[in-house]
Amino acid sequence: MADTTNQTTIIGADTHIKGEMSFDNTAKLLGTFEGQISAKGELQVAEGAKCKASVEASRVSVDGMVEGNIVARERVALNANAAMKGDLTAAKLVVAEGAVFVGHCKVGPDAAKGASAGGMQTAEAKPTATKGEPARS
Amino acid sequence: MAKGGTLREVQCYHCGAQFEISARAMTVSCPKCYKKLLVEDVVIKAAQGVTKLQTCGKIIIEKKGRVTATLVEAHQGLEVHGILESKVLCGGPVVIGDKGRWKGDCRAPSVEIAPGARITSGYFEIAPANQSDRFGLSALPGPHNKPIAHPDPPPNPPPDPPHAPPHENSAP
Numbered sequence: 001m002a003d004t005t006n007q008t009t010i011i012g013a014d015t016h017i018k019g020e021m022s023f024d025n026t027a028k029l030l031g032t033f034e035g036q037i038s039a040k041g042e043l044q045v046a047e048g049a050k051c052k053a054s055v056e057a058s059r060v061s062v063d064g065m066v067e068g069n070i071v072a073r074e075r076v077a078l079n080a081n082a083a084m085k086g087d088l089t090a091a092k093l094v095v096a097e098g099a100v101f102v103g104h105c106k107v108g109p110d111a112a113k114g115a116s117a118g119g120m121q122t123a124e125a126k127p128t129a130t131k132g133e134p135a136r137s
Numbered sequence: 138m139a140k141g142g143t144l145r146e147v148q149c150y151h152c153g154a155q156f157e158i159s160a161r162a163m164t165v166s167c168p169k170c171y172k173k174l175l176v177e178d179v180v181i182k183a184a185q186g187v188t189k190l191q192t193c194g195k196i197i198i199e200k201k202g203r204v205t206a207t208l209v210e211a212h213q214g215l216e217v218h219g220i221l222e223s224k225v226l227c228g229g230p231v232v233i234g235d236k237g238r239w240k241g242d243c244r245a246p247s248v249e250i251a252p253g254a255r256i257t258s259g260y261f262e263i264a265p266a267n268q269s270d271r272f273g274l275s276a277l278p279g280p281h282n283k284p285i286a287h288p289d290p291p292p293n294p295p296p297d298p299p300h301a302p303p304h305e306n307s308a309p
């Protein structure tokens with residue numbers, strides 16, 4: 001039996017998926033995904049990829065575009081080219097300079113406990129910014 | 138105008154007017170609204186409870202610093218290595234250090250969050266000035282983020298003609 005613990009599932013740049021996806025190890029999204037992702041391992045959203053989904057995973061690394069809520073049990077990394085719109089809950093968050101992020105944010109060891117991406121309100125349901133100042137939550 | 142010194146551009150955090158001041162100036166008055174402006178960097182080393190903390194420069198909250206306010210506005214940037222509880226409007230980069238603790242909303246062109254930082258709650262709007270339109274965000278304050286966030290009110294519309302015909306879709 002082949003060892004699958006270090007395998008990475010790659011969703012190619014010309015792939016468009018709608019629906020639910022779950023995986024145990026690592027998945028790298030190069031194309032487009034719409035729906036719901038739940039993972040025990042890591043989700044990598046590559047540069048140029050689009051992910052319109054609520055994501056639950058241990059680790060999430062974003063270089064592309066994500067629209068939806070993310071709950072990460074361990075770590076979320078928004079790299080310099082990342083653009084994210086949605087709520088974010090993670091034990092650890094790393095945001096590089098240049099990343100775009102619009103949404104509610106909870107970070108800390110206790111933040112991810114008991115949170116689920118589907119249970120959070122979507123970014124659209126939250127108050128939007130008024131002119132020149134952040135929205136009041 | 139300063140004699141032979143270098144100039145820097147600042148934006149009034151009361152009315153939004155942009156103007157140049159001497160690079161060495163610490164406080165100035167806005168030439169448009171005449172209100173006093175703090176333009177130097179602010180370093181917080183201990184606990185401070187204030188209503189508003191505003192500067193045209195940068196705010197640095199050190200490890201033992203704590204700011205509890207309703208609004209923190211820094212046009213050049215903000216560094217949090219201690220505790221911050223406030224709504225934040227920042228024209229420069231926001232840096233939350235690994236020991237930083239954050240509670241409150243934030244609007245800034247960029248943010249750097251180090252692993253270990255804790256964000257209790259907050260609505261974040263982080264987008265560089267050139268991408269803010271893409272996310273439906275208005276311009277941020279600060280000299281690097283034009284256009285000005287507080288535009289002048291539009292001129293009054295011309296009065297209607299005295300005997301204008303009724304609109305076709307108007308209610309009877």
